[in-house]
Amino acid sequence: MLRIDNLNQHYGQSHTLWDLSFEVPENSCTCVLGRNGVGKTTLMQSIMGLAPKVEGSILFNDVNLVGMTPELRAPHGIAYIPQGRQIFPQLTVEENIRTGFFASRVSHNRVPSDIYELFPVLKEMRNRRGGDLSGGQQQQLAIARALVLEPCLLLMDEPTEGIQPTIVQEIGDVIQRLNTERNITVLLVEQKLPFARRVGSNYLILDRGRLQAEGSMSELSDELVHQYLNV
Numbered sequence: 001m002l003r004i005d006n007l008n009q010h011y012g013q014s015h016t017l018w019d020l021s022f023e024v025p026e027n028s029c030t031c032v033l034g035r036n037g038v039g040k041t042t043l044m045q046s047i048m049g050l051a052p053k054v055e056g057s058i059l060f061n062d063v064n065l066v067g068m069t070p071e072l073r074a075p076h077g078i079a080y081i082p083q084g085r086q087i088f089p090q091l092t093v094e095e096n097i098r099t100g101f102f103a104s105r106v107s108h109n110r111v112p113s114d115i116y117e118l119f120p121v122l123k124e125m126r127n128r129r130g131g132d133l134s135g136g137q138q139q140q141l142a143i144a145r146a147l148v149l150e151p152c153l154l155l156m157d158e159p160t161e162g163i164q165p166t167i168v169q170e171i172g173d174v175i176q177r178l179n180t181e182r183n184i185t186v187l188l189v190e191q192k193l194p195f196a197r198r199v200g201s202n203y204l205i206l207d208r209g210r211l212q213a214e215g216s217m218s219e220l221s222d223e224l225v226h227q228y229l230n231v
């Protein structure tokens with residue numbers, strides 16, 4: 001589904017991602033793991049066309065995305081939920097969801113009812129402002145907004161950051177439902193290891209911009225965790 005070959009990225013003189021090559025298998029939930037500052041967000045932004053100076057190839061269903069503008073990438077069926085959620089606090093919940101249509105390949109702009117079915121709390125709060133929602137509700141809103149694109153690949157950058165444990169659980173449930181019931185492939189950046197172990201089918205470990213290890217989540221060893229993930 002997504003195949004990355006020899007990806008390198010620079011911010012000015014600073015070489016951030018080094019020779020990354022890996023695949024995200026269809027229907028997987030692939031977790032990108034690694035400490036702060038190793039390049040996880042930069043990798044997401046490189047895939048979406050939001051990072052400068054990206055070299056190599058990013059094949060999505062055999063189309064090379066490198067060099068394409070972000071606006072042209074989304075209609076291929078990729079959606080991105082950035083770190084920090086970035087919803088519009090002044091817009092209502094419903095208006096926030098509808099902003100997802102700007103990059104849409106679907107022609108209507110009604111909020112599909114199955115989105116509210118996935119997130120009943122957003123239906124209850126659809127006329128409230130985004131800024132009035134709790135962190136967990138805002139994360140659900142960010143996911144809902146990404147789903148109106150009807151993506152086949154969903155990129156999520158630390159969706160559980162700063163969210164209370166009961167809601168973390170719910171977000172995990174939603175990711176699993178998207179993955180298994182809707183066949184959406186998920187590429188998930190995650191710092192919380194128990195969460196990654198629960199929802200992930202396989203993992204990639206980055207350290208200082210390089211891919212250090214990859215495999216199926218059930219085989220992620222304590223040794224790797226100790227070496228690359230523990231602080």
Ligand SMILES: Nc1ncnc2c1ncn2[C@@H]1O[C@H](COP(=O)(O)OP(=O)(O)O)[C@@H](O)[C@H]1O
Binds near residue numbers: 039042
């Ligand atoms: N816009 C930017 N300009 C320059 N350097 C950046 C920028 N964004 C991130 N970096 C640097 O790139 C490295 C990787 O950052 P990032 O991808 O955000 O890491 P992570 O998401 O793993 O915490 C860090 O050293 C960071 O300081």
Ligand SMILES: [Mg+2]
Binds near residue numbers: 040042157
């Ligand atoms: Mg990050």
